[in-house]
Amino acid sequence: MKRVLIVTFVLGLAAASLFAVDLKTSGWNTIVSTAKAEGQVIFYAWYFPDYFKEAAADFEKLYGIKAVVIIGDQTANFNKAIAEKNLATGTIDAMIVGGQWVKTTMDLDLFFGPIKGVLPEAHQMAPSLWELQEGVLTKGYLAPFHRNQTGILYDPNRVKNPPQTWEELVKWIDENPKEFGFCDPSKGGTGQSFVHTVIAKTTGGLERYKGDSDVVPSKVANWNLAWKWFTDRRDKLTITMSNNDSIIRLNGGEISMTVGWDDNVSDQMSKGNLFKRAKMYIPQMGLAGGGDTMGVLKNAPNKAAALLWIHFIQSKEQQLKKFQKVGAYPARIDLPLEGTLLSEQDRAKNAIAWFPAAYKNLMINEFVRNVLMK
Amino acid sequence: MRRDEFTITTLGTQTRKNLYILLAAFFILVQLVWVGLPILMTVLWSLVHPDYPWSYPQMFPEKLSFAQWRFVFRYTNIVRALKTSYSVAPLSVLLAFFLALPTAYALGRKKFAGKKLFMTLVLLPIIMPGMVVALFLSRVFTSFGLAQSFFGLVLAHTLMGLPYMIRVLTTSFEAIPQDVIDAAENLGATSFSKIKDIFLPMVRPGLLAGMVFAFTTSIEEFNLTFIIGTPTFETVPTILYSFLGYNFIRTNASVIALIMMVPNILMLFAVERILKSDYLSASLGKL
Numbered sequence: 001m002k003r004v005l006i007v008t009f010v011l012g013l014a015a016a017s018l019f020a021v022d023l024k025t026s027g028w029n030t031i032v033s034t035a036k037a038e039g040q041v042i043f044y045a046w047y048f049p050d051y052f053k054e055a056a057a058d059f060e061k062l063y064g065i066k067a068v069v070i071i072g073d074q075t076a077n078f079n080k081a082i083a084e085k086n087l088a089t090g091t092i093d094a095m096i097v098g099g100q101w102v103k104t105t106m107d108l109d110l111f112f113g114p115i116k117g118v119l120p121e122a123h124q125m126a127p128s129l130w131e132l133q134e135g136v137l138t139k140g141y142l143a144p145f146h147r148n149q150t151g152i153l154y155d156p157n158r159v160k161n162p163p164q165t166w167e168e169l170v171k172w173i174d175e176n177p178k179e180f181g182f183c184d185p186s187k188g189g190t191g192q193s194f195v196h197t198v199i200a201k202t203t204g205g206l207e208r209y210k211g212d213s214d215v216v217p218s219k220v221a222n223w224n225l226a227w228k229w230f231t232d233r234r235d236k237l238t239i240t241m242s243n244n245d246s247i248i249r250l251n252g253g254e255i256s257m258t259v260g261w262d263d264n265v266s267d268q269m270s271k272g273n274l275f276k277r278a279k280m281y282i283p284q285m286g287l288a289g290g291g292d293t294m295g296v297l298k299n300a301p302n303k304a305a306a307l308l309w310i311h312f313i314q315s316k317e318q319q320l321k322k323f324q325k326v327g328a329y330p331a332r333i334d335l336p337l338e339g340t341l342l343s344e345q346d347r348a349k350n351a352i353a354w355f356p357a358a359y360k361n362l363m364i365n366e367f368v369r370n371v372l373m374k
Numbered sequence: 375m376r377r378d379e380f381t382i383t384t385l386g387t388q389t390r391k392n393l394y395i396l397l398a399a400f401f402i403l404v405q406l407v408w409v410g411l412p413i414l415m416t417v418l419w420s421l422v423h424p425d426y427p428w429s430y431p432q433m434f435p436e437k438l439s440f441a442q443w444r445f446v447f448r449y450t451n452i453v454r455a456l457k458t459s460y461s462v463a464p465l466s467v468l469l470a471f472f473l474a475l476p477t478a479y480a481l482g483r484k485k486f487a488g489k490k491l492f493m494t495l496v497l498l499p500i501i502m503p504g505m506v507v508a509l510f511l512s513r514v515f516t517s518f519g520l521a522q523s524f525f526g527l528v529l530a531h532t533l534m535g536l537p538y539m540i541r542v543l544t545t546s547f548e549a550i551p552q553d554v555i556d557a558a559e560n561l562g563a564t565s566f567s568k569i570k571d572i573f574l575p576m577v578r579p580g581l582l583a584g585m586v587f588a589f590t591t592s593i594e595e596f597n598l599t600f601i602i603g604t605p606t607f608e609t610v611p612t613i614l615y616s617f618l619g620y621n622f623i624r625t626n627a628s629v630i631a632l633i634m635m636v637p638n639i640l641m642l643f644a645v646e647r648i649l650k651s652d653y654l655s656a657s658l659g660k661l
Contacts, residue, residue: 042605047621050449068605071450072612073619076600079505083512083601091522091605100620155430188620244622253430264621271625272422272442275429 023303024113028120032063034304040066041305044081044095046074047267051325059312065305074098081110081297090299093306097142097293099134099189103357106136111295112303116140119311125331126291128353134189134290135354142293143310144331146322148263149289149351150193151282151342153247155275158256166201166285172257173236181238181246181255184372185364188243190259193288195367196354199226201285209355215362223363227370239372247274259287262341266327280341286352291331413635420628442625450613452633458527459609460637463592466531467539470588471581473532474539479573481540482547493544500537507534508597521602530598535588542587546580547573582645590638610634 021034035041041059045052049071056067072080078101084090085108097105105111116122116130117140129144131137154162158179163169173180183191200206202225209219230237238255240246246258247265251274260280268274282289294313296306312318319330323337330337354360421438422428428435446452480486481493499507511530512521520526550573558568596611604612614634617627 044605046616046619049616050445053449070605070608070612071616072600072604073615073621075620076505076597076615079509080601080604083509084516087516242620242622248622248624251427251429268623269427270424271445271623272424272427273624275427276425 021304023307024115024118028118031118031304031307035065035302035308036063038065038302038305040068041302041309042068042070042091042093043306043309044070044072044077044092046072046077046096046098048322048326048328051322051328054325055313055318055321058318059309062312063308065308067309074100078105081105082108084297084299085110087299089301090297091301092297093300093302094294094296094309096145097133097295099192099290099292102133102136102138102142102293103361105295106138106141110298111141112298112300113142113296114140115143115296115307115310118307119143119314121311121314124316124334125314126333129291129293129331132353133293134192134288135357135360137357138293142295143314145292145294145313146263146319146328146331147289147291148261148329149282149342149347150190150259150261150287151280151346152257152287153250153260153265153278153280154257155250155253156277156279162257162279162281162283164284166197169283169285173233176256177236178238179256180236181240181249181258183240183243183246183259185367187241188246189290190243190246190261191240192360192364194259195226195363196288196360197286197352198229199223199363200352202226202229206352206355209359212356213358215358220359220362223366224370227366230367230371231374244268250278251275263326263328266341270327282342282346282350284350286350288354289347289351290354416628416631416635419624420632422625424625442629446613446626446629446633450616451608452610452613452630455608455610455613456633458607459593459611462524462527462531462609463589465528466535466592467585467588469528469532470535470539471585474536474543474584478540478543478577479547481544483550493541496540497537499534504597508601511598512601515602522606524607527599527603527607530602531592531595532588534595534598535591538587538591539584542580542584543577546577549580550576579649582648586642586645589641593634593638 021030023031023034026034043052043056049069052069052071056069059065059067077095081090081092081095082104084092122130122143125144126147129147130140130142133142152162163172169180182194185191185195196206203222212219238249240249240258243261243264246255247260247268249255250258262280265274265278265280269276269278294310296303296310300306313322314331316332316335319332319335322328323330323335327341329340418435418438419428420442421440422435422442423437423439424441426435426437477496481489481496511533515521515526515530520529554572554576555568558572563571593609594611595609596615599607599609600612600615603609610630610633614627614630617623617630
């Protein structure tokens with residue numbers, strides 16, 4: 001009897017190790033067959049319900065795997081993922097990761113990976129977005145979903161010569177009080193991008209922050225100049241509550257110029273929430289860009305299906321379809337596009353990279369302390 | 375009556391009448407501005423044609439269409455969410471009623487040490503931020519195997535509606551005059567007949583008010599539902615928050631808001647009618 005039990009135990013262990021596929025080394029064909037055996041993927045996002053609904057149907061048709069897409073709220077999505085972090089098996093397979101939450105989720109070690117070496121078309125995606133998302137090192141754990149860029153968005157009926165340089169922008173703001181709006185940086189990336197540029201222009205550029213993983217106090221000693229720039233113009237600037245609030249106020253005529261994300265602006269325009277005459281550009285003084293990514297949760301119930309879903313979303317067909325449907329700029333670098341809101345020339349010449357995440361966090365906190373609370 | 379006295383009386387009546395008209399007009403205006411205008415704006419935003427945005431300096435949308443409604447019904451799980459919301463809400467109200475009844479009776483009719491503290495504790499779930507409650511409760515629900523289950527969802531909504539139900543029912547129990555109970559006891563009323571003929575009829579308005587609170591709390595509950603219910607269950611607020619949260623899209627959010635609002639308004643009207651008939655019964659001495 002004892003011998004039978006031992007043999008059963010050993011055979012059980014062998015079978016378990018045989019079936020526990022290491023997805024990072026098993027090869028793509030094994031991942032596809034494991035995904036088909038899993039039978040479904042659960043994906044959380046907070047935007048583009050129209051695109052994802054059709055993508056889910058396409059995925060099911062192609063692989064016979066059911067894709068359940070939950071369009072929630074950004075904060076709620078991450079709160080749920082964090083609440084389930086310590087469960088052996090969670091309820092989310094994969095999710096969109098935006099700049100607001102990338103540092104928290106990477107610090108919490110929420111994702112399975114690195115997955116860059118697993119996905120067969122990883123090399124076709126923007127290389128920088130595989131490594132860095134809005135100043136945070138992602139080390140190949142988060143797969144590029146789309147690239148986005150902040151730019152100046154304006155009403156051409158009210159702004160005839162939009163400013164290009166820092167001096168021109170300051171002059172325009174001074175001459176048109178309350179007409180320029182930007183989002184509170186603690187509430188949205190467009191505000192962060194604008195404050196980032198203000199810091200660059202008032203305190204001596206961004207070069208000195210390169211490569212830092214922690215804040216070097218001597219490098220931020222003169223940030224008071226940036227806060228002074230804001231407080232001196234308290235009566236001339238409009239601070240909005242979110243990225244979309246900036247667009248709403250522009251559409252409602254309260255402001256005539258703001259900072260927006262290109263994908264967000266396209267989406268709002270296509271849904272009738274912003275006038276079609278709106279124009280957008282990246283000024284010569286530079287504004288930051290980045291992109292959103294997708295991650296597979298460490299405790300995902302269907303990891304292989306999640307990897308296959310991400311591969312599918314990154315495919316040429318889906319990246320193009322996403323661009324055509326919602327105007328989101330592809331994460332792929334092998335797709336020539338026409339009809340983008342921002343010109344390729346602008347992107348190449350004027351888009352700038354974020355400073356490291358530690359500085360970005362400090363920037364948000366210090367803005368609240370030195371500008372909003374004063 | 376002298377002629378000048380008659381004139382003064384007539385003038386007084388006329389002035390009072392004008393005052394009433396003025397007050398009524400003011401009331402209607404306030405209602406229109408505070409209630410009517412936001413609803414009108416929501417309806418208009420839900421009808422904005424995607425190719426003709428409603429923007430400055432237009433007073434009204436250039437062209438109306440049902441495209442936003444079609445979008446919501448085509449690209450979101452709103453039908454599934456409506457079914458879940460309107461099956462969870464009545465069950466959670468019923469459960470909240472049965473759980474609240476003995477608690478409210480004890481709080482309203484009995485004297486015991488720590489009563490005030492207990493009444494404050496009962497309100498804690500609605501005082502604390504929704505997401506904080508949701509994060510803590512989700513652990514409990516998961517460890518008891520209640521997450522991702524319909525019963526778990528009903529229980530979660532019951533917990534959120536319970537404070538309202540207990541508070542309103544407690545006040546109703548407190549308001550029952552002791553004389554009525556004493557008189558019934560003197561006439562030999564049993565405990566059952568006291569419950570049937572005194573307590574239940576007299577707490578009925580409070581019960582209906584508590585039900586309205588618990589029902590609307592359930593219909594609007596987002597945080598706990600999202601954490602313990604999705605992806606298996608989606609309710610209307612989980613869809614609403616996708617358009618109302620970080621990625622605020624006013625046109626689509628207006629559609630969902632109207633979908634959520636209409637059944638709630640109908641229910642409020644129904645309850646109002648029942649409450650009015652209760653007052654009538656009370657005035658005729660039928661209670």
